[in-house]
Amino acid sequence: MNTQEFIVTLANGPRPPSRSAVAGRLGFGLAVSLTAALLLLVILPGDGTSLITRATMPVFWAKLALPLTMTLSATCVTSRLSQPGVRVGRAWAALILPVGIVWLVALIVLALAAPEARGDLILGQTWRYCSLKIMLLSVPALGALLWAMRGLAPTRPRLAGAATGLLAGASGSLAYCLRCPEMHVPFWATWYLIGMAAPALVGGLLGPRAMRW
């Protein structure tokens, strides 16, 4: 087919132009991700304490804030990377800021703690499976979000893949946070971030293939 005929085909073909394609697709992907993560959370065995008792502790809300802000800023970064020619700019800072704050607080807590208590602050009771559970909860999210991105137009596939993976990880840890019994900042600064970094890495590796458009 020569280019002229091709243009005529494109111009006459059905076209779904929509201003809200980015918001719609990413929003749908995110909704699927969170639903799947919550469903998985119900299936996974918990530690027996109810969410209600945890919700009364202020630390719980501080802990919830980490994955929540990461999810919001990762959504912003991902949506910017899904549109050609749009710079990410300040959204990067919004993504790094929560991590920086949590690390800073974790270091302060560790510095103030007695030397023999530091190991417990970092390892807590559940370090063996915390990151693994977050990764598990982000698996469906990664699939759904990569699919959503594929329908948009990411022109930097590796970076966009990593951002998508981070978003999946953040939504996974947002769900896991509801079940997690750990209440010490150094614990989340380590294991939550490992749990989020792994899907980001996978996303970066899969990105160029999974999001080819």
Add this chain to the structure above:
Amino acid sequence: MPAALTAYRGRDVRNVDRLTSFVAMTLPPRAGREIQTTATKSLDANSMMSEAERQLTALLTRSINGDRHAYRMFLEKLACHLRTRLRKRLRQQDADIEDLIQEILLAVHKGLDTFRPEVPLTAWISAIVRYKLADHVRSAVRRSALFEPLDEDSEAEAESHFDTLEAQRDLQQLLATLPPRQRGPIEYMKLWGLSVAETAAAMGLSESAVKVGVHRGLKTLAAKIRGKSK
């Protein structure tokens, strides 16, 4: 004027020219500069571009609002532009360039939803072109990687095979010119790797006769090869 755009900014924008300058004003200075550098890198910022960009933007805004004729004009103009830019950058077959242009047009068509009026058209298209160009180059590399080593391998193999055959024939010819008392020991000892004693036994000669035979034979061969190469 497109209702969608008007609604988008929540202001009354009468025409596209005003919209473009309005958009330029609303862009933060840093973003504007960065977008321009991307534009210079990829789609080459000569004075023609701004006029062409204005026309293209106008056509695109009309086509997003459902004007098929404008959309067709937009694609045609874009294809023209791409053709000149890509011809300069890639020294390839015309068929390849047309393939790439169609790829880019299809990407523009599919990605139409991701075009935002506050992003300059050049930046949007440049990013798509860069992505598709990288894809194209990568697949070209992969294609050539698939074929070239195979070609080279088979050639090298054929050559070396041919070489050994030729060397063998030369050696046979040279050896045939030697008297049997020299040729025999050389064949046994140098080609088949037997020891002096084994050669002596096989040929019914004394060990010193074998050694002398090899020595003289090699000397003669060396002289002959030297003579041949002169």
